[in-house]
Amino acid sequence: MDMMQMNIGETAKHSGVSAKMIRHYEGIGLIPKATRSYSGYRTYAASDVHTLRFIRQARNLGFSIKQIEQLLGLWRNQRRPSSKVKALAQAHIAELDARIAEMQAMKRTLQDLAVHCHGDDRPECPILDGLAAPLAADASGARRGRAASTRH
Amino acid sequence: MDMMQMNIGETAKHSGVSAKMIRHYEGIGLIPKATRSYSGYRTYAASDVHTLRFIRQARNLGFSIKQIEQLLGLWRNQRRPSSKVKALAQAHIAELDARIAEMQAMKRTLQDLAVHCHGDDRPECPILDGLAAPLAADASGARRGRAASTRH
DNA sequence: GCTTGACTTTACCATCATAGGAAGGTGCAC
DNA sequence: GTGCACCTTCCTATGATGGTAAAGTCAAGC
Numbered sequence: 001m002d003m004m005q006m007n008i009g010e011t012a013k014h015s016g017v018s019a020k021m022i023r024h025y026e027g028i029g030l031i032p033k034a035t036r037s038y039s040g041y042r043t044y045a046a047s048d049v050h051t052l053r054f055i056r057q058a059r060n061l062g063f064s065i066k067q068i069e070q071l072l073g074l075w076r077n078q079r080r081p082s083s084k085v086k087a088l089a090q091a092h093i094a095e096l097d098a099r100i101a102e103m104q105a106m107k108r109t110l111q112d113l114a115v116h117c118h119g120d121d122r123p124e125c126p127i128l129d130g131l132a133a134p135l136a137a138d139a140s141g142a143r144r145g146r147a148a149s150t151r152h
Numbered sequence: 153m154d155m156m157q158m159n160i161g162e163t164a165k166h167s168g169v170s171a172k173m174i175r176h177y178e179g180i181g182l183i184p185k186a187t188r189s190y191s192g193y194r195t196y197a198a199s200d201v202h203t204l205r206f207i208r209q210a211r212n213l214g215f216s217i218k219q220i221e222q223l224l225g226l227w228r229n230q231r232r233p234s235s236k237v238k239a240l241a242q243a244h245i246a247e248l249d250a251r252i253a254e255m256q257a258m259k260r261t262l263q264d265l266a267v268h269c270h271g272d273d274r275p276e277c278p279i280l281d282g283l284a285a286p287l288a289a290d291a292s293g294a295r296r297g298r299a300a301s302t303r304h
Numbered sequence: 305g306c307t308t309g310a311c312t313t314t315a316c317c318a319t320c321a322t323a324g325g326a327a328g329g330t331g332c333a334c
Numbered sequence: 335g336t337g338c339a340c341c342t343t344c345c346t347a348t349g350a351t352g353g354t355a356a357a358g359t360c361a362a363g364c
Contacts, residue, residue: 020352053284086269096259099255104252107252123232131210211321
Protein backbone atom coordinates (compact mmCIF):
# COMPACT_ATOMS: atom_id res chain seq x y z
CA MET A 1 0.00 0.00 0.00
CA ASP A 2 1.36 3.31 -1.10
CA MET A 3 0.69 5.64 1.79
CA MET A 4 2.09 8.56 -0.12
CA GLN A 5 -0.89 8.71 -2.44
CA MET A 6 -4.29 7.27 -1.68
CA ASN A 7 -7.79 7.23 -3.01
CA ILE A 8 -10.63 9.00 -1.33
CA GLY A 9 -11.83 5.96 0.61
CA GLU A 10 -8.58 5.44 2.37
CA THR A 11 -8.26 9.15 2.98
CA ALA A 12 -11.69 9.09 4.57
CA LYS A 13 -10.66 6.26 6.88
CA HIS A 14 -7.46 7.96 7.95
CA SER A 15 -8.98 11.38 8.46
CA GLY A 16 -12.31 10.46 9.95
CA VAL A 17 -14.08 12.57 7.33
CA SER A 18 -16.43 10.67 5.02
CA ALA A 19 -15.66 10.49 1.31
CA LYS A 20 -18.91 12.29 0.76
CA MET A 21 -17.84 15.20 2.89
CA ILE A 22 -14.35 15.34 1.42
CA ARG A 23 -15.90 15.87 -2.00
CA HIS A 24 -18.28 18.38 -0.52
CA TYR A 25 -15.49 20.34 1.15
CA GLU A 26 -13.68 20.43 -2.16
CA GLY A 27 -16.84 21.59 -3.89
CA ILE A 28 -17.36 24.54 -1.55
CA GLY A 29 -13.69 25.47 -1.68
CA LEU A 30 -12.83 24.63 1.91
CA ILE A 31 -10.00 22.43 0.67
CA PRO A 32 -8.17 22.75 -2.68
CA LYS A 33 -9.13 20.57 -5.59
CA ALA A 34 -7.54 17.16 -5.28
CA THR A 35 -5.08 15.97 -7.87
CA ARG A 36 -6.50 13.27 -10.07
CA SER A 37 -5.18 9.94 -11.27
CA TYR A 38 -5.02 9.20 -14.96
CA SER A 39 -8.54 7.82 -14.84
CA GLY A 40 -10.04 10.62 -12.80
CA TYR A 41 -9.83 9.31 -9.24
CA ARG A 42 -8.93 11.86 -6.61
CA THR A 43 -5.57 11.21 -4.99
CA TYR A 44 -4.46 12.45 -1.58
CA ALA A 45 -1.21 12.73 0.32
CA ALA A 46 -0.54 12.58 4.04
CA SER A 47 -0.72 16.36 4.31
CA ASP A 48 -4.27 16.28 2.99
CA VAL A 49 -5.19 13.80 5.70
CA HIS A 50 -3.68 16.18 8.20
CA THR A 51 -5.82 19.04 6.97
CA LEU A 52 -8.94 16.92 7.01
CA ARG A 53 -8.27 15.85 10.56
CA PHE A 54 -7.93 19.49 11.52
CA ILE A 55 -11.30 20.14 9.95
CA ARG A 56 -12.90 17.20 11.67
CA GLN A 57 -11.56 18.26 15.04
CA ALA A 58 -12.90 21.74 14.54
CA ARG A 59 -16.29 20.34 13.58
CA ASN A 60 -16.20 18.18 16.70
CA LEU A 61 -15.86 21.36 18.69
CA GLY A 62 -18.87 22.83 16.94
CA PHE A 63 -17.16 25.34 14.69
CA SER A 64 -19.10 26.18 11.54
CA ILE A 65 -17.58 25.70 8.12
CA LYS A 66 -17.10 29.44 7.83
CA GLN A 67 -15.22 29.58 11.08
CA ILE A 68 -13.13 26.61 10.01
CA GLU A 69 -12.26 28.42 6.83
CA GLN A 70 -10.77 31.17 8.97
CA LEU A 71 -9.07 28.74 11.30
CA LEU A 72 -7.48 26.98 8.35
CA GLY A 73 -6.20 30.30 7.04
CA LEU A 74 -4.63 31.08 10.38
CA TRP A 75 -3.26 27.58 10.71
CA ARG A 76 -1.50 27.86 7.38
CA ASN A 77 -0.24 31.37 8.04
CA GLN A 78 3.06 31.14 9.88
CA ARG A 79 2.88 34.83 10.78
CA ARG A 80 -0.58 34.75 12.32
CA PRO A 81 -1.12 36.58 15.58
CA SER A 82 -2.43 34.08 18.12
CA SER A 83 -4.84 36.79 19.25
CA LYS A 84 -6.91 36.16 16.12
CA VAL A 85 -7.20 32.49 16.86
CA LYS A 86 -8.13 33.17 20.43
CA ALA A 87 -10.75 35.69 19.37
CA LEU A 88 -12.35 33.12 17.09
CA ALA A 89 -12.35 30.55 19.85
CA GLN A 90 -13.86 32.93 22.34
CA ALA A 91 -16.54 34.03 19.94
CA HIS A 92 -17.46 30.41 19.49
CA ILE A 93 -17.49 29.82 23.22
CA ALA A 94 -19.92 32.71 23.51
CA GLU A 95 -22.15 31.13 20.86
CA LEU A 96 -22.09 27.87 22.73
CA ASP A 97 -22.98 29.66 25.94
CA ALA A 98 -25.94 31.31 24.29
CA ARG A 99 -27.26 28.07 22.92
CA ILE A 100 -26.69 26.26 26.18
CA ALA A 101 -28.57 28.96 28.05
CA GLU A 102 -31.44 28.81 25.61
CA MET A 103 -31.80 25.09 25.95
CA GLN A 104 -31.50 25.23 29.70
CA ALA A 105 -34.33 27.74 29.77
CA MET A 106 -36.44 25.39 27.68
CA LYS A 107 -35.60 22.53 29.96
CA ARG A 108 -36.46 24.46 33.07
CA THR A 109 -39.82 25.59 31.75
CA LEU A 110 -40.61 22.11 30.63
CA GLN A 111 -39.70 20.66 33.98
CA ASP A 112 -41.83 23.22 35.77
CA LEU A 113 -44.76 22.07 33.69
CA ALA A 114 -43.97 18.38 34.00
CA VAL A 115 -43.58 18.43 37.75
CA HIS A 116 -47.25 19.14 38.21
CA CYS A 117 -48.42 16.56 35.71
CA HIS A 118 -49.69 13.40 37.35
CA GLY A 119 -48.64 11.23 34.46
CA ASP A 120 -51.40 8.72 34.96
CA ASP A 121 -54.53 7.65 33.08
CA ARG A 122 -56.42 10.82 33.75
CA PRO A 123 -56.58 13.50 31.07
CA GLU A 124 -55.83 16.58 33.17
CA CYS A 125 -52.43 17.81 32.15
CA PRO A 126 -50.64 21.01 33.16
CA ILE A 127 -48.18 20.50 30.33
CA LEU A 128 -50.85 20.82 27.68
CA ASP A 129 -52.44 23.63 29.66
CA GLY A 130 -49.13 25.44 29.69
CA LEU A 131 -48.69 25.05 25.97
CA ALA A 132 -52.20 26.27 25.35
CA ALA A 133 -51.88 29.23 27.69
CA PRO A 134 -52.48 32.52 25.90
CA LEU A 135 -49.11 34.13 26.24
CA ALA A 136 -47.43 32.82 29.33
CA ALA A 137 -44.47 30.50 29.74
CA ASP A 138 -42.24 31.66 26.96
CA ALA A 139 -39.04 29.80 27.70
CA SER A 140 -37.22 31.32 24.80
CA GLY A 141 -36.54 34.57 26.53
CA ALA A 142 -38.29 36.63 29.12
CA ARG A 143 -39.39 34.13 31.69
CA ARG A 144 -37.65 34.34 34.99
CA GLY A 145 -35.13 36.78 33.61
CA ARG A 146 -33.37 34.33 31.41
CA ALA A 147 -31.00 35.84 28.91
CA ALA A 148 -32.78 36.69 25.70
CA SER A 149 -32.22 33.96 23.19
CA THR A 150 -31.84 33.94 19.47
CA ARG A 151 -35.06 35.68 18.67
CA HIS A 152 -36.21 36.14 15.16
CA MET B 153 -63.19 44.56 12.66
CA ASP B 154 -64.58 41.05 12.48
CA MET B 155 -62.52 38.96 14.88
CA MET B 156 -64.55 35.90 14.06
CA GLN B 157 -62.94 35.43 10.67
CA MET B 158 -59.61 36.86 9.66
CA ASN B 159 -57.08 36.65 6.91
CA ILE B 160 -53.74 35.02 7.32
CA GLY B 161 -51.88 38.23 8.16
CA GLU B 162 -54.02 39.02 11.13
CA THR B 163 -53.93 35.41 12.21
CA ALA B 164 -50.16 35.58 12.11
CA LYS B 165 -50.14 38.66 14.30
CA HIS B 166 -52.48 37.15 16.85
CA SER B 167 -50.76 33.79 17.00
CA GLY B 168 -47.15 34.80 16.74
CA VAL B 169 -46.68 32.40 13.85
CA SER B 170 -45.68 34.00 10.55
CA ALA B 171 -48.02 33.79 7.60
CA LYS B 172 -45.30 31.94 5.82
CA MET B 173 -45.19 29.26 8.48
CA ILE B 174 -48.96 29.00 8.75
CA ARG B 175 -49.10 28.09 5.08
CA HIS B 176 -46.21 25.71 5.59
CA TYR B 177 -47.89 23.99 8.53
CA GLU B 178 -50.98 23.57 6.42
CA GLY B 179 -48.87 22.18 3.60
CA ILE B 180 -47.28 19.50 5.74
CA GLY B 181 -50.58 18.63 7.36
CA LEU B 182 -49.79 19.86 10.85
CA ILE B 183 -52.95 21.95 10.78
CA PRO B 184 -56.04 21.30 8.65
CA LYS B 185 -56.57 23.13 5.40
CA ALA B 186 -57.97 26.56 6.04
CA THR B 187 -61.35 27.52 4.73
CA ARG B 188 -61.15 29.95 1.83
CA SER B 189 -62.96 33.14 0.99
CA TYR B 190 -64.74 33.30 -2.33
CA SER B 191 -61.63 34.77 -3.87
CA GLY B 192 -59.25 32.20 -2.46
CA TYR B 193 -57.94 33.91 0.68
CA ARG B 194 -57.46 31.66 3.69
CA THR B 195 -59.79 32.55 6.57
CA TYR B 196 -59.24 31.71 10.21
CA ALA B 197 -61.29 31.70 13.38
CA ALA B 198 -60.25 32.27 16.99
CA SER B 199 -59.83 28.54 17.53
CA ASP B 200 -57.25 28.41 14.76
CA VAL B 201 -55.30 31.15 16.48
CA HIS B 202 -55.46 29.10 19.62
CA THR B 203 -53.99 26.08 17.89
CA LEU B 204 -51.26 28.13 16.31
CA ARG B 205 -50.32 29.59 19.65
CA PHE B 206 -50.08 26.10 21.04
CA ILE B 207 -47.73 25.21 18.22
CA ARG B 208 -45.62 28.29 18.72
CA GLN B 209 -45.32 27.63 22.42
CA ALA B 210 -44.22 24.09 21.77
CA ARG B 211 -41.65 25.29 19.24
CA ASN B 212 -40.40 27.78 21.80
CA LEU B 213 -39.75 24.85 24.08
CA GLY B 214 -37.78 23.14 21.35
CA PHE B 215 -40.24 20.43 20.37
CA SER B 216 -39.88 19.19 16.81
CA ILE B 217 -42.78 19.32 14.39
CA LYS B 218 -43.23 15.58 14.74
CA GLN B 219 -43.45 15.87 18.49
CA ILE B 220 -45.87 18.75 18.15
CA GLU B 221 -48.02 16.62 15.91
CA GLN B 222 -48.31 14.16 18.77
CA LEU B 223 -48.87 16.86 21.34
CA LEU B 224 -51.66 18.32 19.24
CA GLY B 225 -53.27 14.91 18.99
CA LEU B 226 -53.20 14.55 22.75
CA TRP B 227 -54.39 18.07 23.27
CA ARG B 228 -57.43 17.47 21.11
CA ASN B 229 -58.15 14.10 22.65
CA GLN B 230 -60.32 14.58 25.73
CA ARG B 231 -59.64 11.04 26.85
CA ARG B 232 -55.85 11.20 26.68
CA PRO B 233 -53.88 9.74 29.56
CA SER B 234 -51.66 12.48 30.95
CA SER B 235 -48.92 9.87 31.18
CA LYS B 236 -48.47 10.09 27.43
CA VAL B 237 -47.99 13.81 27.54
CA LYS B 238 -45.56 13.51 30.38
CA ALA B 239 -43.60 10.83 28.54
CA LEU B 240 -43.26 13.10 25.53
CA ALA B 241 -42.11 15.95 27.69
CA GLN B 242 -39.59 13.84 29.52
CA ALA B 243 -38.21 12.42 26.30
CA HIS B 244 -37.70 15.94 25.09
CA ILE B 245 -36.04 16.95 28.33
CA ALA B 246 -33.65 14.04 27.83
CA GLU B 247 -32.87 15.25 24.30
CA LEU B 248 -32.20 18.72 25.63
CA ASP B 249 -29.96 17.29 28.30
CA ALA B 250 -27.96 15.38 25.72
CA ARG B 251 -27.48 18.41 23.54
CA ILE B 252 -26.62 20.59 26.49
CA ALA B 253 -24.04 18.07 27.65
CA GLU B 254 -22.54 17.86 24.19
CA MET B 255 -22.16 21.59 23.90
CA GLN B 256 -20.77 21.87 27.39
CA ALA B 257 -18.14 19.30 26.48
CA MET B 258 -17.22 21.35 23.43
CA LYS B 259 -17.04 24.46 25.51
CA ARG B 260 -14.85 22.83 28.11
CA THR B 261 -12.39 21.49 25.56
CA LEU B 262 -12.25 24.81 23.82
CA GLN B 263 -11.64 26.65 27.05
CA ASP B 264 -8.88 24.24 27.98
CA LEU B 265 -7.19 25.06 24.71
CA ALA B 266 -7.84 28.78 24.90
CA VAL B 267 -6.53 29.18 28.42
CA HIS B 268 -3.03 28.41 27.29
CA CYS B 269 -3.13 30.66 24.25
CA HIS B 270 -1.33 33.94 24.79
CA GLY B 271 -3.60 35.82 22.44
CA ASP B 272 -0.98 38.29 21.36
CA ASP B 273 0.99 39.07 18.19
CA ARG B 274 3.06 35.91 18.31
CA PRO B 275 2.06 32.94 16.17
CA GLU B 276 2.37 30.14 18.72
CA CYS B 277 -1.09 28.89 19.47
CA PRO B 278 -2.18 25.89 21.52
CA ILE B 279 -5.65 26.15 20.03
CA LEU B 280 -4.41 25.45 16.52
CA ASP B 281 -2.05 22.83 17.89
CA GLY B 282 -4.95 21.13 19.60
CA LEU B 283 -7.01 21.11 16.44
CA ALA B 284 -4.10 19.71 14.46
CA ALA B 285 -3.30 17.06 17.06
CA PRO B 286 -3.55 13.53 15.65
CA LEU B 287 -6.43 12.18 17.65
CA ALA B 288 -6.56 13.91 21.01
CA ALA B 289 -9.16 16.24 22.47
CA ASP B 290 -12.36 14.88 21.04
CA ALA B 291 -15.02 16.83 22.83
CA SER B 292 -17.88 15.37 20.85
CA GLY B 293 -18.95 12.86 23.39
CA ALA B 294 -22.18 12.31 21.53
CA ARG B 295 -23.41 12.15 18.00
CA ARG B 296 -22.51 14.70 15.45
CA GLY B 297 -25.54 14.80 13.23
CA ARG B 298 -27.92 16.17 15.79
CA ALA B 299 -25.62 18.87 17.09
CA ALA B 300 -26.89 21.79 15.09
CA SER B 301 -28.75 24.53 16.88
CA THR B 302 -32.48 24.37 17.29
CA ARG B 303 -32.98 27.30 15.04
CA HIS B 304 -31.02 29.09 12.40
C1' DG C 305 -8.95 -13.25 -21.29
C1' DC C 306 -13.18 -12.70 -18.55
C1' DT C 307 -15.89 -12.22 -14.45
C1' DT C 308 -16.63 -10.49 -9.99
C1' DG C 309 -16.68 -7.25 -6.44
C1' DA C 310 -14.98 -3.32 -4.28
C1' DC C 311 -14.03 1.02 -5.34
C1' DT C 312 -14.66 5.51 -7.79
C1' DT C 313 -17.06 9.20 -10.51
C1' DT C 314 -21.02 12.77 -11.11
C1' DA C 315 -25.60 14.20 -10.23
C1' DC C 316 -29.64 14.57 -7.94
C1' DC C 317 -32.81 14.20 -3.76
C1' DA C 318 -33.79 14.42 1.33
C1' DT C 319 -33.40 16.25 5.82
C1' DC C 320 -35.45 20.40 9.31
C1' DA C 321 -37.67 24.80 10.18
C1' DT C 322 -37.60 29.06 8.40
C1' DA C 323 -36.96 33.15 5.32
C1' DG C 324 -36.89 35.57 0.93
C1' DG C 325 -38.49 36.75 -3.48
C1' DA C 326 -41.04 36.84 -7.98
C1' DA C 327 -45.22 37.34 -10.52
C1' DG C 328 -49.75 38.07 -10.37
C1' DG C 329 -54.58 38.53 -8.23
C1' DT C 330 -57.72 40.89 -4.55
C1' DG C 331 -59.78 44.35 -1.36
C1' DC C 332 -60.53 48.66 0.21
C1' DA C 333 -59.93 53.64 1.02
C1' DC C 334 -59.45 57.81 -1.25
C1' DG D 335 -60.29 54.08 -10.78
C1' DT D 336 -56.13 54.23 -8.80
C1' DG D 337 -52.79 53.12 -5.36
C1' DC D 338 -51.29 50.27 -1.87
C1' DA D 339 -51.47 46.68 1.31
C1' DC D 340 -52.58 42.29 1.31
C1' DC D 341 -53.12 37.74 -0.59
C1' DT D 342 -51.99 33.70 -3.80
C1' DT D 343 -48.59 29.98 -5.65
C1' DC D 344 -44.07 28.49 -6.76
C1' DC D 345 -39.12 28.55 -6.43
C1' DT D 346 -34.84 29.18 -3.92
C1' DA D 347 -31.75 29.16 0.04
C1' DT D 348 -29.91 27.96 4.44
C1' DG D 349 -25.99 24.05 6.91
C1' DA D 350 -23.96 19.79 7.20
C1' DT D 351 -24.77 15.49 6.13
C1' DG D 352 -26.79 11.07 4.25
C1' DG D 353 -28.59 8.47 0.46
C1' DT D 354 -29.21 6.64 -4.13
C1' DA D 355 -28.45 5.74 -8.99
C1' DA D 356 -25.97 5.03 -13.20
C1' DA D 357 -21.77 4.57 -14.99
C1' DG D 358 -16.67 4.00 -15.12
C1' DT D 359 -12.17 1.74 -12.99
C1' DC D 360 -9.21 -1.45 -10.81
C1' DA D 361 -7.33 -5.72 -9.03
C1' DA D 362 -7.77 -10.45 -8.08
C1' DG D 363 -9.36 -15.16 -9.17
C1' DC D 364 -10.21 -18.42 -12.51
